[in-house]
Amino acid sequence: MAKVISIIGAGVVGQAVGRMLRERGYEIRGVVSRSIERAEKAAVFIGAGEPGVDPAKGASGADWVFITTPDKAIRETCERIARGKGFGKGSLAIHMSGALGSNVLEPAREAGAQALSIHPIQSLASSEQAVKNLPGSYFSIEGDAGAIPDGKEIVEALGGLLVMIPGEKKALYHAGAAVASNYLVAVLDFAVMIYEALGMKREEAVKAVMPLIRGTVNNVERVGVPDALTGPIARGDVETVSGHIEALTKYLPEMLPLYKALGRHTVSVGLRKGSLKEEDADMLLKILD
Secondary structure, eight states: OOOEEEEESOSHHHHHHHHHHHHTTOEEEEEEOSSHHHHHHHHHHHTOOEEESOHHHHHTTOSEEEEOSOGGGHHHHHHHHHHTTOSOTTOEEEEOOSSOOGGGGHHHHHTTOEEEEEEESSOOSSHHHHHHHSTTOEEEEEEOGGGHHHHHHHHHHTTOEEEEOOGGGHHHHHHHHHIIIIIHHHHHHHHHHHHHHTTOOHHHHHHHHHHHHHHHHHHHHHHOTTTTOOSTTTTTOHHHHHHHHHHHHHHOGGGHHHHHHHHHHHHHHHHHHTOSOHHHHHHHHHHHO
8 A cells, every 4th residue: 555645845846746746656645835825736746644833733744744844943843842742653755865864863763763864866956847856867776774665656756866975975976976966066167267268258158058068978877987087188198288278377377286186186087088198198197286
C-alpha cells in the first residue's frame, strides 16, 4: 500500500517532490508553509493536500514527513513537529538538504520516528523545472538503516539513480555538487566578463558562449574527464597562455588570480589526460604561479 505523505516546507523542492509522488500514486496529506496563501498555492501545484501553517498538525497521520524548509529551519521545524506529536510511531522524517546529515532530524528519532537525508545532485531553480530535471538524476541517501528501503523507494519513485554516502562525509559530497553547479556559473560569469571587456553586451556574450558550453558538456558526457579537456593548456601552448595573462593584466587585472588558479588545476587535468608534456607543464606552472 502506498505511503501517506506530508510536505512541510512548500518551496521549490517540496512542491516538486509532492507533485511527482502524487502522480505516482502516493497520498498527499498535509502541505505546510509559513503562510496559508503559500501553502494553498503549493497544494494547487501538487494537485492534492490540506494546506496549513502548523507543522505538527500537517505532519500528523503521515508515513513519510518531508521537511523541505531552508536548511537553517530544518531542526527547528523537526522539533516543532516532535513537540506537537506530529510523528507517528514508525513514521519517517526526511529532509532534502545537500549539506546537512540525518543527525539534524534527531528530534524525530527521539519521538519514535526514523530519519533519512535524501538529496538530488541537480540544480532546481523552479518547481516546474525540478519536475523535469529530477528524473534521471543521481540521489544520495543517508540515515537510519531501517529507513534505507524507504529511501530507495522514494528515489525510484522520483525516477532517480541511487548513491549511498556516509553521514560524516555529507559536507564533502555537497562541496562536489556546489563545484559542479555553482562554481560552473561563476566560471561562466568570468567568461562573460571577458567578452564584456571586448565591448559585447552581457546578454549577447551569454548567447555567444552557450554553443561552446553545450559542446563541452556533450564531450564530457561522451568521453569523460579528463579526456574532454581541450585548449591551450591541454596542448602545452605556453605562448597562448602567456598572451591570456598579458591581456587580463591590461583589461581585467582583478580577475587574473582566478585565471591563474583555474589554470594551475587545468595543468594537472592535462597531465592526467596525457596530452600535456611534463616540460610544458613546468613552463605553464611557472607563468601561472
